[in-house]
Amino acid sequence: MKRILVTGGLGQMGSELVPELRRRYGAENVIASDLRMPPAGADASEGPFEFIDCTRQSQVRAAVQRHRIDTVFHLAALLSAVAEEKPHMAWDVNMGGLYRVLEVARESGCAVFFPSSIGSFGPNTPKESTPQDALQRPTTMYGVTKASGELLCDYYYNRFGVDTRGVRFPGLISHIAPPGGGTTDYAVEIFYAAIRHGHYSSFLGPETRLDMMYMPDALRAVIGIMEADPGRLVHRNSFNVTAMDVTPEELAEEIRRHVPGFTISYKIDPVRQAIADSWPDSIDDSAARAEWDWMPTFDLESLTADMIDKLRSKLGA
Ligand code: NAD
Numbered sequence: 001m002k003r004i005l006v007t008g009g010l011g012q013m014g015s016e017l018v019p020e021l022r023r024r025y026g027a028e029n030v031i032a033s034d035l036r037m038p039p040a041g042a043d044a045s046e047g048p049f050e051f052i053d054c055t056r057q058s059q060v061r062a063a064v065q066r067h068r069i070d071t072v073f074h075l076a077a078l079l080s081a082v083a084e085e086k087p088h089m090a091w092d093v094n095m096g097g098l099y100r101v102l103e104v105a106r107e108s109g110c111a112v113f114f115p116s117s118i119g120s121f122g123p124n125t126p127k128e129s130t131p132q133d134a135l136q137r138p139t140t141m142y143g144v145t146k147a148s149g150e151l152l153c154d155y156y157y158n159r160f161g162v163d164t165r166g167v168r169f170p171g172l173i174s175h176i177a178p179p180g181g182g183t184t185d186y187a188v189e190i191f192y193a194a195i196r197h198g199h200y201s202s203f204l205g206p207e208t209r210l211d212m213m214y215m216p217d218a219l220r221a222v223i224g225i226m227e228a229d230p231g232r233l234v235h236r237n238s239f240n241v242t243a244m245d246v247t248p249e250e251l252a253e254e255i256r257r258h259v260p261g262f263t264i265s266y267k268i269d270p271v272r273q274a275i276a277d278s279w280p281d282s283i284d285d286s287a288a289r290a291e292w293d294w295m296p297t298f299d300l301e302s303l304t305a306d307m308i309d310k311l312r313s314k315l316g317a
């Protein structure tokens with residue numbers, strides 16, 4: 001990886017992946033892009049930025065050619081809750097965008113990182129310790145695009161030799177940029193609410209168990225899979241990766257150790273609850289551990305301590 005393009009670079013993941021890639025590979029070698037413009041006051045000296053709608057192949061191609069890109073981190077997508085509200089747009093952005101990125105990669109010889117999700121599984125998938133190779137019949141538009149995206153990336157590797165790689169992320173918890181409309185967003189909101197108000201009203205029920213990961217581990221996963229020895233990879237585009245599985249009740253309990261008196265109540269959103277109920281309770285990431293030495297570093301305890309510490313500084317609390 002020498003010349004990198006990140007699509008959807010202003011989102012929750014891109015806001016931290018772009019700086020990390022710039023630290024590793026040089027600021028001038030990492031081109032951030034998004035459908036939105038950087039916020040007013042953003043420091044342009046941090047590195048190059050391009051306006052790119054990933055559904056417009058000409059825009060993707062022009063940036064790849066102009067900057068002599070060899071690796072695309074394709075983050076642009078609509079997340080699960082938004083995708084369920086706007087299924088037609090979700091198909092266009094998630095599938096149309098990926099297809100166009102893969103086409104440009106095929107023409108230009110780029111490698112592509114594609115983030116799939118625990119949302120690529122469905123209600124018929126084994127719910128606990130979901131294996132790497134499991135039944136995938138998702139019932140959400142987000143899941144349909146993620147499962148299809150995994151297949152499309154496999155196809156581009158097998159048919160055209162495009163070096164596609166990816167992981168299935170769980171819910172990502174971070175303190176830099178807000179999440180963009182997913183089912184696991186509660187696990188970020190709860191920290192802000194705990195510090196600001198000492199109370200959180202959860203849109204998922206108390207016993208809803210889902211996999212989660214702290215953003216520093218997610219960045220290690222992205223870079224780890226892209227730098228992995230290709231000779232060891234069997235599952236190129238869809239590695240299960242996780243760090244913990246947790247319910248709102250358990251997360252609240254852990255937060256209470258840092259914010260005494262913190263309370264949680266429940267006002268369940270039926271749409272997001274149904275999405276969460278269709279996803280695994282926990283996934284098995286042993287294939288990633290075996291094939292490219294994946295290993296998370298944050299558990300629930302250390303994640304919670306770090307989030308509270310960082311957010312207290314950020315919010316001046
Ligand atoms: P996000 O919603 O925070 O950011 C997505 C970005 O894509 C936004 O900045 C948005 O402006 C941009 N975008 C939307 N449409 C676009 C288009 N047509 N062209 C270019 N940019 C466009 O999402 P995120 O949390 O940063 O997620 C990044 C990727 O990781 C997504 O593919 C998502 O499905 C995947 N993922 C995220 C999580 C998570 O918990 N955050 C978990 C699993 C997988």
Ligand code: AKB
Nearest residue numbers: 079080117182183184
């Ligand atoms: C979402 O909830 O949509 C994402 C995901 C797990 O893919 N956070």
